[in-house]
Amino acid sequence: MSTPENKMGRREALKWMAGAGAAGAFAPATLAQKVENAGTPTRSATDPNLVKAVLDWKGVLAESELKILTALCDLILPKDDKSPSASQAGVPAFINEWVSAIYPIQQADKLVVRGGLAWLNTESLRRNGKDFVDLTEAEKTGICDDIAYLPKAKPEFAFGALFFAKVRDLTSTGFYTSEIGMKDIGYIGNVPLPKFDGPSPEVLKHMGLA
Amino acid sequence: MPLITNSKTRTEYDVIVVGSGAAGGMTAYALAQEGVKVLMLEAGRNYDPVTETPMFQLPKDAPLRGAPTPDKPFGFYDATIDGGWQVPGEPYTNAAGGNFMWWRTRMLGGRTNHWGRISLRMGPYDFKPRSRDGLGLDWPMNYEDVAPYYDRVESLIGVYGTNEGLENTPDSSPGVLQPPPKPRGYELLVKKGCSPLKVPVIPAHIAILTRKQDYLTLPGRLHPNNPKAAATLAAEMKKRMACFWATACGRGCSIKANFQSTTVLLPPAIATGNLDIITDAMVREVTIDKSGKATGVHYIDKETRRDRHVKAKIVVLAASGCESARILLNSKSTLFSNGLGNSSGKVGRYLMDTVGAKVIGQIPALENCPPNNDDGASSIHMYTPWWKYKEQAAGKLNFARGYHIEFSGGRRMPAPGIFDGLEAQTGGAYGRKLKEEARRYFGSFITFAGRGEMIPNDDCYCEIDPNVVDQWGIPVLRFHWKWSDQETNQAAHMHKTFAEIIESMGGKTTSPVETDGRKAIYRPGEIIHEVGTTCIGADPKTSVLNQWSQSWDVKNLFVTDGGPFVSNADKNPTLSIMALAWRSADHIMASMKKGDL
Numbered sequence: 001m002s003t004p005e006n007k008m009g010r011r012e013a014l015k016w017m018a019g020a021g022a023a024g025a026f027a028p029a030t031l032a033q034k035v036e037n038a039g040t041p042t043r044s045a046t047d048p049n050l051v052k053a054v055l056d057w058k059g060v061l062a063e064s065e066l067k068i069l070t071a072l073c074d075l076i077l078p079k080d081d082k083s084p085s086a087s088q089a090g091v092p093a094f095i096n097e098w099v100s101a102i103y104p105i106q107q108a109d110k111l112v113v114r115g116g117l118a119w120l121n122t123e124s125l126r127r128n129g130k131d132f133v134d135l136t137e138a139e140k141t142g143i144c145d146d147i148a149y150l151p152k153a154k155p156e157f158a159f160g161a162l163f164f165a166k167v168r169d170l171t172s173t174g175f176y177t178s179e180i181g182m183k184d185i186g187y188i189g190n191v192p193l194p195k196f197d198g199p200s201p202e203v204l205k206h207m208g209l210a
Numbered sequence: 211m212p213l214i215t216n217s218k219t220r221t222e223y224d225v226i227v228v229g230s231g232a233a234g235g236m237t238a239y240a241l242a243q244e245g246v247k248v249l250m251l252e253a254g255r256n257y258d259p260v261t262e263t264p265m266f267q268l269p270k271d272a273p274l275r276g277a278p279t280p281d282k283p284f285g286f287y288d289a290t291i292d293g294g295w296q297v298p299g300e301p302y303t304n305a306a307g308g309n310f311m312w313w314r315t316r317m318l319g320g321r322t323n324h325w326g327r328i329s330l331r332m333g334p335y336d337f338k339p340r341s342r343d344g345l346g347l348d349w350p351m352n353y354e355d356v357a358p359y360y361d362r363v364e365s366l367i368g369v370y371g372t373n374e375g376l377e378n379t380p381d382s383s384p385g386v387l388q389p390p391p392k393p394r395g396y397e398l399l400v401k402k403g404c405s406p407l408k409v410p411v412i413p414a415h416i417a418i419l420t421r422k423q424d425y426l427t428l429p430g431r432l433h434p435n436n437p438k439a440a441a442t443l444a445a446e447m448k449k450r451m452a453c454f455w456a457t458a459c460g461r462g463c464s465i466k467a468n469f470q471s472t473t474v475l476l477p478p479a480i481a482t483g484n485l486d487i488i489t490d491a492m493v494r495e496v497t498i499d500k501s502g503k504a505t506g507v508h509y510i511d512k513e514t515r516r517d518r519h520v521k522a523k524i525v526v527l528a529a530s531g532c533e534s535a536r537i538l539l540n541s542k543s544t545l546f547s548n549g550l551g552n553s554s555g556k557v558g559r560y561l562m563d564t565v566g567a568k569v570i571g572q573i574p575a576l577e578n579c580p581p582n583n584d585d586g587a588s589s590i591h592m593y594t595p596w597w598k599y600k601e602q603a604a605g606k607l608n609f610a611r612g613y614h615i616e617f618s619g620g621r622r623m624p625a626p627g628i629f630d631g632l633e634a635q636t637g638g639a640y641g642r643k644l645k646e647e648a649r650r651y652f653g654s655f656i657t658f659a660g661r662g663e664m665i666p667n668d669d670c671y672c673e674i675d676p677n678v679v680d681q682w683g684i685p686v687l688r689f690h691w692k693w694s695d696q697e698t699n700q701a702a703h704m705h706k707t708f709a710e711i712i713e714s715m716g717g718k719t720t721s722p723v724e725t726d727g728r729k730a731i732y733r734p735g736e737i738i739h740e741v742g743t744t745c746i747g748a749d750p751k752t753s754v755l756n757q758w759s760q761s762w763d764v765k766n767l768f769v770t771d772g773g774p775f776v777s778n779a780d781k782n783p784t785l786s787i788m789a790l791a792w793r794s795a796d797h798i799m800a801s802m803k804k805g806d807l
Contacts, residue, residue, distance in 0.1 A: 045281040046292045047255070050264040050461070053272045053286065076640045083645070094275065103279045141641075149638020165633055168640060172629035176648065177269035177276075182624055184645065185652040186581035190266055190623055192454035196586050198392030203582045207399055207575050 059096040060110070066092055068117045069167075071133045075140055076171045083184040086175050094174035095167070109166060116163025123160065219486055219520070223249040225798070226507055226522040228493045228537065231320025233528035233771035235471030235479070236363070236788040240795035242484035243439040246802070249520060251491040251509055253529070254292060254316030259323065259472050263289070263462040269625060277626035285625070289324040289462040291317035299681035303688045310561075310672075310689035311735035312532060318489055319472035320530070321738070322784070324460045327417040327468050327589050329369045330614070330781035331360050333378035335599075339665075339777045343602075343610045345696070346665040347560070347776035350748040350757040353380065359789035361386050366432055366443075367469040367788070368423055368450070370587070371415030378612075379595045388420045390591060391455075394584045396576060396619040396656055397592040403715030404594065409707070414593040414616075417469035417785070418459065419452045439482070446478040458623075459588040468588075491518070494684045496525050496541045496550050496767065504550075504767045507537075510682040524766045524798060524807055527744075528791065531772035532561070532672050535743035536687050538754075538769075539674045551761040556745055556754050561670045561689070562778040564739035565613060565662035566732035567701040570721040571712030572635065576619075576654035584620030584653065592617070596780055609699040613662030614780045615708070621653035628652075631720065655720065658711060660704030663780045665696050666742060670734070691734045698727030705730045741783050744773030758797040759790060766807045770794045 043049055061069065073086035073095070086092075099110035120143065124132040128139050135143075147153055147160035175181040204210040225241055227234045230252040238248050264287050269275035272286040279286075283294035292298060293315035302312050315321055334353040339346045361383045370388040373381035390413035393401070401411035425447040433439035450466040450473065459468045466473040479485045490512035497505045497519065506521035527534035535558045541550035549557055596612025629648055633639070636647045675688035702725055709723045724730040747753025750762035759774045761767040770791040772783050801807045 044292070044298075045279075046294075046298055048273075048282070048286070050272075050287055050289075051262060051267070053264075053267070055273050077645060078641055080642050080645055090270075098274060101274060101279070103281075106274070144640065148640055149633060152638065164640075165638075168633065168644070169627070169630045172632070172644075172648065173275060173277075173626045176624045176628050177626060179268065179270065185624070185649050187621060187624055187652070188581050189583045189585035189621070190268070190456050191583070192456050193583070194454075196391045196453075196455045199395035199398070199582050200580070202580050203395050204398075206579055207395055209395070209398055209402065 055097065057100055057102065059093075060100040061096045061114070065114065065117050066096065067133050068121055068131075069095060069113075071140065072117075072120065072144075072167055073171045073174075075144060076168050077175050083180055086171050089175050089178040089180040091171050091174035091178075095170050098170060098174075109170070112163055112166045113170075116160070116167065119160060119163060219249065219488070220247060221521070223247045223486075223520070223522040224802070225249070225524045225526055226251065226520060227526045227528055228507060228534070229253075229320060229528035229530065229771065230318050230476065230487065231322050231471050231528070231530065231771075232784045232787045233530075233791045234526075235319065235322065235475035236791040237526050237528055237770050237795050238485050239475040239479040240792050241799065242479040242482045243433065243442065244436065244799055245482075245484060246799065248479075248485045249522060250485060250487040251493055251507065251520070252318050252320075252487060252489045253492045253512075254318060254320075254489065256489045257291060257318040257323065257472060259289075259319075259462040259466070259470055260464050263464040265457045265461070265464050269623070275626045284324065284460060287458070287461045289317075289460060290315045290321075293317075300686070301678060301680060302686050303675045303678055305688055305690045308689050308691040309733055310691045311733055312687075312689070312740065313735070313738040314530070314533070318487070319470050319476065322469065322471040323462045325784060326782065327459055328593075328616070328782040329364070329367075329371075329415045329417045329469075329785040330595075331380045331382075331415075332356075332779045332781045332786050333380050335378045336777055336779035336781065339611070345610050347745065347747070349776055350746060355757075356786075356789050356793060359793045360785070362432055362792060363785060363788045365428055367417050367474050368419040369415050369417050369785075370413070370420045372413045374410075374412050376410065376412070376595055377599050387415070390414070390416075391420055391453075391587050393592050394586055394620050395579070395582060396573070396584070396653070397590075397617065399573065399575060399715060400617050400656065400711070401592065403711055407710060407714055408597070409594055409615075409711065410597050411592050411594055414590045416587060416589045416591075418587045418589060419450060419467045420587070422452045423447050423450060442481050443478045446481060449477075450474070453587050455583075455587065456585050457588065492682050492684070493529065493537055494540060494682065496527070496537060498541075498543060498545065498550070498764065502545050502764060504764050510684075512682070515682075524768070524802075526768045526770055526794075526798075527773075528769070528771045531741050531743045531775070532687055534769050534771055534773045535672060536674070536684075538744065540685055546763070551744075551754055551763045551767055553763050554751055554754055556752065558672045558743050559668075560666035560742040560745050560776060561672055561691075561740065562664045562666050562742045562775065563735050564737040564778060564780070564782070565664050565697045565700050565704075566660065566737040567704040567727075567730040568657055568659040568721070569705055569708035569712065569719055569723055570655055570657050571708070571715065571717040572651070572655050572720050573712070573715050573717035574654070575716060576656075577650050579621065579653055582621060584622055586620075590616050590618065607703065609696050609703065611663035611665060611696065611700070612780050613660045613700060613704060615704075616659045616661060617656055618659070619653070619656035634720075656712075656717075658708035660701070660708070661737065661739075661780050661782065662697070662700045662704065664778050665694065666776065666778075667692070667694050672743060689735075693728070693731060693734070698731055700727065701731035702727035739772075739778060739783050741772035741775035741778050744769045745776045746774035747776065759794040760797070768794055768798065
């Protein structure tokens with residue numbers, strides 16, 4: 001039931017995502033120049049084209065940072081028998097997009113993420129004499145277990161825990177707002193229906209309402 | 211001059227309407243359908259929901275997955291254009307200690323494009339609050355005076371809900387409401403949890419079509435003596451589809467299933483040939499003649515940045531409560547040195563918002579739920595109307611007015627921040643365990659949001675800030691604000707009640723439960739129900755407008771937005787704004803026929 005414009009918007013967005021995956025970052029502004037809005041005046045940040053969204057900023061993270069980030073994201077949400085890993089769902093590119101935005105929240109997150117990625121590698125070198133990306137799964141987990149939960153982290157790992165919590169939240173956002181993540185947790189909406197049936201008998205039973 | 215209609219502007223109109231949202235759209239519709247020549251001025255750009263609404267776009271299609279930003283404070287896909295808490299180049303200020311937030315938008319249809327569609331009638335108590343408890347102000351008319359217009363508006367825009375016969379929660383006339391959608395699972399669970407607490411949970415009243423409107427008979431009922439108007443409406447009503455149970459209403463609706471001025475009011479009004487619209491027209495002043503009658507308005511054409519003047523026999527301000535007050539206060543002359551229509555000194559006074567507070571609960575019975583499509587009508591299907599009138603009358607509560615409860619939850623489309631805070635639930639899980647926890651917790655959180663009545667007070671008002679103008683050279687508003695104990699006590703009661711409901715459901719609160727209402731209450735303006743500032747009343751000495759929203763001082767000047775409100779019941783104001791606007795329009799036409807205007 002989507003209009004032709006909507007379908008076009010989806011296709012453009014898919015291309016945009018494809019570009020993002022290939023580049024290891026997200027699409028440059030060239031696509032933005034191709035996508036025009038018909039019938040409305042000049043676009044601005046407060047009046048963007050909602051049907052055919054474009055991104056007009058570039059990723060700031062260096063290749064070396066993205067490698068650490070990718071390893072960390074996949075530790076946070078690894079592949080399992082139900083869904084692919086965070087990086088397979090494009091999460092590192094999303095986090096790069098996020099921390100590269102000009103807004104205050106994202107700028108603050110940029111400091112935590114960048115500083116944290118460097119902190120993580122330093123911690124890795126200190127413990128194991130290797131870069132984080134070269135660690136074994138067990139070695140990576142050894143560090144992450146120390147920073148996985150702020151209330152239980154030792155004082156010297158306070159920043160590490162704040163950083164880990166930030167990346168876990170961003171990884172969850174990136175993963176579960178992707179189609180892969182939506183499928184994983186069983187979001188089955190966003191489809192037109194002829195009628196709304198409410199909860200199924202199975203759901204009612206699960207809730208103790210049957 | 212960007213006209214969205216085909217006809218050229220006339221040299222003079224019967225009526226100028228400033229604003230195109232709920233108030234302006236309704237006023238223009240009612241007038242144009244009866245042959246009145248109307249010129250509408252909208253400060254924002256033209257907007258077409260049919261082609262501009264992102265109906266099925268996913269978070270991944272948007273920058274930052276659609277997260278809120280200062281440029282798009284309700285998220286990327288929110289319909290709001292050039293607005294939010296700030297409009298570029300159009301500031302407002304707060305007096306020391308104040309923190310009022312003013313949501314505006316600059317687009318055809320105004321805030322009706324993104325609003326929550328909650329459409330509750332004010333009841334008999336709400337029109338006479340002072341008579342009932344000695345606080346605040348009475349309206350000059352009764353519920354019975356407005357009830358027929360509620361029926362008409364609900365029939366025109368399409369509202370789902372039921373008649374429950376509850377105290378001060380009016381029934382609609384038979385056949386007016388559309389059937390409500392079935393409750394979602396979590397809404398049934400809330401109802402069960404509320405039952406032992408004797409908190410009612412009933413279908414909400416929402417301006418979304420659950421079935422196609424009866425375009426063959428409804429238009430004739432709405433315009434019984436005007437077959438042409440009925441035919442015009444029928445042709446446009448036929449184009450609206452019923453909800454297909456997907457995509458968020460805040461984005462707007464390209465199939466016209468929910469109410470927006472731009473899909474429901476403006477198309478038939480334009481089709482009459484009696485309405486011209488100029489967009490990007492920022493009105494700054496109402497002009498008058500030597501006798502003190504309104505002659506038209508000055509506006510800034512935003513494209514050329516030039517001043518323009520247009521004339522009409524009657525001027526209707528429908529620019530939103532505070533914006534209309536701003537225009538009046540900026541319309542100074544030797545006759546009206548205090549601002550136009552302000553002999554009472556009340557323009558800008560009695561600014562109100564809605565009391566808001568929320569608590570989030572995590573409900574184990576909703577964990578690991580089998581997949582189910584909870585999108586529904588986007589808005590709430592069920593709600594709790596205020597249920598403690600008797601306790602209040604008996605003096606058992608430390609606040610005088612009521613609130614209703616909206617519950618949001620379910621397995622809805624994931625959005626940024628979806629699992630922020632899950633670490634506290636899971637003790638910092640990551641890895642495969644985090645994936646399992648996400649599956650377990652998805653859809654198990656419910657937000658209980660209270661929306662309560664604020665009582666007007668002398669400390670909450672707006673005035674012109676003498677130090678600041680906007681980019682169009684128009685002096686801006688400065689806000690003053692102070693909650694009274696009435697509001698903060700109510701907010702504390704909300705938190706206590708929501709925690710009780712969550713406990714009754716076997717859940718746990720996951721956001722703070724405050725006993726201090728000052729910590730529980732949202733910021734002033736944050737609920738975006740700002741009303742008042744051009745108060746209605748029975749006495750010209752103490753009010754700005756009479757019961758027809760007509761200026762006491764300038765009889766061919768009207769204000770039909772939220773400005774006339776002298777109470778702000780827990781009933782979200784949009785429906786009442788439209789009912790009162792239609793009533794005013796009928797009065798305008800009756801007065802025109804009599805030659806009074």
